[in-house]
Amino acid sequence: MEVTPRESVATGVRLALPFAAADFLDGVAFGVIAAGIGVGALRAIVMSATAFSGSAQFASLTVVRDEGSLAAVLAAVVALNARYLVFGASVASALSRNPLRRAAEAQLLTDMSWALSLRGDRVSRAILVGAGAVSLAAWTGGTAAGVIFGGVLGGSRAIGLDAALPAFFLCLLLDRLSSRRAVIVAVAGAGAAVALTPATPAGVPLLVVLAGALALGSR
Amino acid sequence: MSWLTVGAVAAVCFALRVTAPIALRERGLPSGLERRLDAAVPPLLAALVAVQLFTDRGRAAVDSRAAGVAAAAVVYLARRSLVLALTTAALVTALVRLL
Numbered sequence: 279m280e281v282t283p284r285e286s287v288a289t290g291v292r293l294a295l296p297f298a299a300a301d302f303l304d305g306v307a308f309g310v311i312a313a314g315i316g317v318g319a320l321r322a323i324v325m326s327a328t329a330f331s332g333s334a335q336f337a338s339l340t341v342v343r344d345e346g347s348l349a350a351v352l353a354a355v356v357a358l359n360a361r362y363l364v365f366g367a368s369v370a371s372a373l374s375r376n377p378l379r380r381a382a383e384a385q386l387l388t389d390m391s392w393a394l395s396l397r398g399d400r401v402s403r404a405i406l407v408g409a410g411a412v413s414l415a416a417w418t419g420g421t422a423a424g425v426i427f428g429g430v431l432g433g434s435r436a437i438g439l440d441a442a443l444p445a446f447f448l449c450l451l452l453d454r455l456s457s458r459r460a461v462i463v464a465v466a467g468a469g470a471a472v473a474l475t476p477a478t479p480a481g482v483p484l485l486v487v488l489a490g491a492l493a494l495g496s497r
Numbered sequence: 498m499s500w501l502t503v504g505a506v507a508a509v510c511f512a513l514r515v516t517a518p519i520a521l522r523e524r525g526l527p528s529g530l531e532r533r534l535d536a537a538v539p540p541l542l543a544a545l546v547a548v549q550l551f552t553d554r555g556r557a558a559v560d561s562r563a564a565g566v567a568a569a570a571v572v573y574l575a576r577r578s579l580v581l582a583l584t585t586a587a588l589v590t591a592l593v594r595l596l
Contacts, residue, residue: 293579296579296580296583312498317498321498321500321503324503324507325498325503325506325507328503328504328507328510328511329503329506329507329510330510331510334506334509334510335506338498338502338506339498342498342502348501348502348505351502351505351506352505352506352509355506355509355510356509356513359509359510359513360513361541362510362513362514363513363516363517364517364534364537365514366513366514366515366516366517366518367517367518367521367530367534368531368534369518370517370518370521370522371521373518375522377519380515380518380519381511381515381518381519383518384514384515384517384518384519385511385514385515387514389545393542396538438562438565438586438587438588438589438590438591438592438594439587440562440590441562441565441566441569441586441587441589441590442583442586442587443549444545444546444549444550444562444566444586445562445565445566445569445570445582445583445585445586446579446583447542447545447546447549448542448546448566448569448570448573449569449570449573449579449582449583450542451539451542451543451546452570452573452574454538454539454542455539460536460539463536463539463540464539464540464542464543465543466540467539467540467541467543467544467547468540468543468544468546468547468551469547470544471543471544471547471548472547472548472551472552472557475548475552475555475556475557476552476555476556476557480555483544483548484541484544484545484548487540487541487544488537488540488541488544490540491533491536491537491540491541492533492534492537494536495532495533495536
């Protein structure tokens with residue numbers, strides 16, 4: 279059956295809702311920490327709406343708190359988010375033709391929206407947009423709640439919601455373990471990432487795994 | 498944090514997201530590279546899970562979410578329901594933290 283784009287955007291929204299709660303609470307955590315080190319409320323909220331990257335933003339806070347340079351902030355952001363180059367390449371053929379629309383759709387790429395858009399036989403632009411928009415709203419809204427209400431709100435830890443994201447990635451992985459080779463490569467990737475973590479800055483282990491897997495190819 | 502930092506971080510994140518889609522237009526990737534990318538997804542997903550569950554601030558450590566995520570995997574393999582699996586992950590993790 280042919281699925282209309284409108285229905286698929288709604289599908290993306292629906293698929294993303296379980297993660298939106300976690301995104302919101304992560305956003306709250308970012309807002310609370312940002313306010314705690316003296317980042318203005320408006321700056322924190324604008325950062326979430328524009329950078330839209332938890333890993334990059336938490337890393338920025340860490341460097342700024344340690345009085346690191348702007349160059350150090352940006353180096354961390356590039357290392358943590360270089361995978362978006364690959365995500366962008368893998369969805370490129372599915373995005374709109376208009377360059378402005380392409381750019382806007384690419385801006386909604388997150389680990390979660392990218393992974394959800396790949397669930398079907400081919401990449402779904404509508405699911406990417408629906409899931410990414412929900413995530414952006416939850417992340418930015420959570421940041422606003424965090425900087426405004428500060429310590430009044432609790433974290434996602436108490437109700438275990440922070441376990442949803444790794445569980446989600448593991449379920450997607452289980453869908454793709456169709457061959458013995460895929461299992462071996464996945465286990466090797468996980469082991470390499472953990473082994474590299476103590477020796478490298480955050481984000482680098484994922485890059486090394488990605489580069490190694492690409493070099494290895496699909497024999 | 499200055500407005501310059503806020504703007505620069507946003508610009509870098511935006512550039513990393515749009516570079517490939519704009520450079521590649523609607524051509525997409527050469528099929529050989531696309532197969533390689535496809536083969537790279539399982540190890541990348543496995544690495545994302547492992548870094549979250551088995552490291553903490555740059556050191557090897559078992560996270561309190563590991564039991565919940567393992568339970569979610571069992572539920573997912575049995576029922577293939579994402580919602581059920583993620584709910585299991587949250588509940589088991591919360592229980593482990595109560596112990």
